[in-house]
Amino acid sequence: AKSLPVEKATLTAPPMVPPPITRNYPAKVQIHLETQEKVGRMADGVEYVFWSFGGSVPGSFIRVREGDEVEFTLSNHPSSKMPHNIDLHAVTGPGGGAVSSFTSPGHSSTFSFQVINPGLYVYHCATAPVGMHVANGMYGLILVEPKDGLPKVDREYYVVQGDFYTKGAYGEAGVQPFDMEKAIKEQPDYVVFNGAVGSLTGDKALTAKVGETVRLYVGNGGPNLVSSFHVIGEIFDNVYVEGGDLVNHNVQTTLVPAGGSAIVDFKLDVPGNFILVDHSIFRAFNKGALGILKVEGKEDKGIYSGKQKDSVYLPEGSAVQSVGDAAPFVTAQNKAEKIRFGQRIYEANCQACHQAKGEGIKGAFPPVAKSDYLNADHDRAIRVILNGLSGAVKVNGETYNSVMPAMQLNDMDIANVLTYLLNNFGNKGGEVTAEQVANQRH
Numbered sequence: 161a162k163s164l165p166v167e168k169a170t171l172t173a174p175p176m177v178p179p180p181i182t183r184n185y186p187a188k189v190q191i192h193l194e195t196q197e198k199v200g201r202m203a204d205g206v207e208y209v210f211w212s213f214g215g216s217v218p219g220s221f222i223r224v225r226e227g228d229e230v231e232f233t234l235s236n237h238p239s240s241k242m243p244h245n246i247d248l249h250a251v252t253g254p255g256g257g258a259v260s261s262f263t264s265p266g267h268s269s270t271f272s273f274q275v276i277n278p279g280l281y282v283y284h285c286a287t288a289p290v291g292m293h294v295a296n297g298m299y300g301l302i303l304v305e306p307k308d309g310l311p312k313v314d315r316e317y318y319v320v321q322g323d324f325y326t327k328g329a330y331g332e333a334g335v336q337p338f339d340m341e342k343a344i345k346e347q348p349d350y351v352v353f354n355g356a357v358g359s360l361t362g363d364k365a366l367t368a369k370v371g372e373t374v375r376l377y378v379g380n381g382g383p384n385l386v387s388s389f390h391v392i393g394e395i396f397d398n399v400y401v402e403g404g405d406l407v408n409h410n411v412q413t414t415l416v417p418a419g420g421s422a423i424v425d426f427k428l429d430v431p432g433n434f435i436l437v438d439h440s441i442f443r444a445f446n447k448g449a450l451g452i453l454k455v456e457g458k459e460d461k462g463i464y465s466g467k468q469k470d471s472v473y474l475p476e477g478s479a480v481q482s483v484g485d486a487a488p489f490v491t492a493q494n495k496a497e498k499i500r501f502g503q504r505i506y507e508a509n510c511q512a513c514h515q516a517k518g519e520g521i522k523g524a525f526p527p528v529a530k531s532d533y534l535n536a537d538h539d540r541a542i543r544v545i546l547n548g549l550s551g552a553v554k555v556n557g558e559t560y561n562s563v564m565p566a567m568q569l570n571d572m573d574i575a576n577v578l579t580y581l582l583n584n585f586g587n588k589g590g591e592v593t594a595e596q597v598a599n600q601r602h
């Protein structure tokens with residue numbers, strides 16, 4: 161095969177989209193994406209540990225051209241606790257790249273593929289437990305432009321819906337852990353655009369001018385809900401149904417499936433605030449699925465006369481923000497302190513899977529409450545945390561055959577979290593020391 165010209169892809173964070181591709185020949189496009197796990201704002205006073213591609217939810221927007229050869233490098237930030245990978249729906253090949261891109265914290269993986277089919281595609285993490293990785297924000301969009309490009313518009317934006325499951329109810333303050341049970345029941349506390357309540361309102365609202373055409377690349381990361389995407393006060397002139405070639409016209413609301421997309425465009429005839437919603441409407445007004453397109457320009461009383469109603473106002477905020485590194489290093493002075501410190505480690509690192517009372521989830525995550533497996537052998541439990549665990553294990557008479565990732569924790573944190581577990585949740589007591597943990601490392 162003759163070699164193609166090489167270029168680096170321009171990636172953008174939401175709601176921005178890279179510029180249209182102007183070349184009329186295929187290229188070898190190099191893409192570098194980094195997976196990150198960090199605390200960000202979900203709503204005012206509510207934080208969440210988002211897992212992301214490129215530090216934003218949705219992840220960086222990728223734009224390539226039909227026929228391009230993509231060389232994809234996925235790096236997993238060294239501070240990550242989990243391995244991650246990527247399944248791009250634009251890939252023709254097993255798992256959409258999932259196996260080839262499986263990457264441990266502090267590592268990078270590279271694989272290549274040709275983009276054969278034009279369209280707007282979702283990408284997402286496919287590491288077990290897949291639902292949890294997606295629910296924490298690991299999704300984004302890749303646009304494969306058709307050879308002749310898309311019709312020109314004045315502005316393009318990137319909007320992706322996602323549903324989120326937190327221990328606390330909607331609006332409950334603090335860093336909210338992921339709630340696996342609500343996720344399985346498909347009962348989200350938050351349904352939002354671009355990773356947070358208010359990520360497209362206030363001074364984060366999308367903007368345009370009267371007379372312009374606007375195209376929205378709309379995706380739905382799920383993990384569960386199907387979106388009834390609608391812009392209040394506008395009619396979509398064109399909808400690329402499900403992100404494919406079929407173009408429908410004069411559409412009010414378009415379905416965007418979980419793991420799917422739609423491209424919509426429309427011309428703006430009058431000024432005002434146009435409100436993006438999931439028209440499954442409680443999600444918009446009670447769970448956060450609401451954004452604003454603010455249009456400025458001359459009124460046209462012939463098209464729309466009468467008082468413009470005030471928009472709903474939700475204070476702004478970005479999807480994912482960096483916070484400083486972890487708290488300063490403090491050593492527990494006694495067993496009671498170890499238990500107290502260990503509780504924090506548990507809530508931040510274990511609870512998402514093993515649950516708030518250590519009860520686990522039947523068929524998926526074994527209990528660490530009253531766990532015969534845990535109590536029987538402290539050194540073995542240390543190794544589970546250090547190395548992870550896979551294959552069949554029997555805990556309290558039930559067999560689990562799943563995967564626990566190795567946890568990136570220091571000796572003291574592991575000693576503390578195990579001491580916490582041993583002295584809570586009906587376990588048999590005891591204490592684990594940092595030296596004991598060090599002895600289990602090879």
Ligand code: HEM
Pocket residue numbers: 288289505506509510511512513514524525526527528531533534541544545549550551552553555560561562563564565567577578
């Ligand atoms: C197994 C502790 C984090 C998923 C276990 C076991 C222990 C344990 C002691 C052995 C079986 C038992 O006693 O129940 C911990 C601690 C964690 C942690 C202290 C945090 C530092 C996680 C996370 C996940 C997870 C974040 C999910 C991503 C699992 C699974 C098993 C397991 C699936 C069973 C593996 C198999 O079937 O082979 N864990 N865990 N654990 N854990 Fe964790």
Ligand code: CU
Pocket residue numbers: 211242243244245285286287293298
């Ligand atoms: Cu992941």
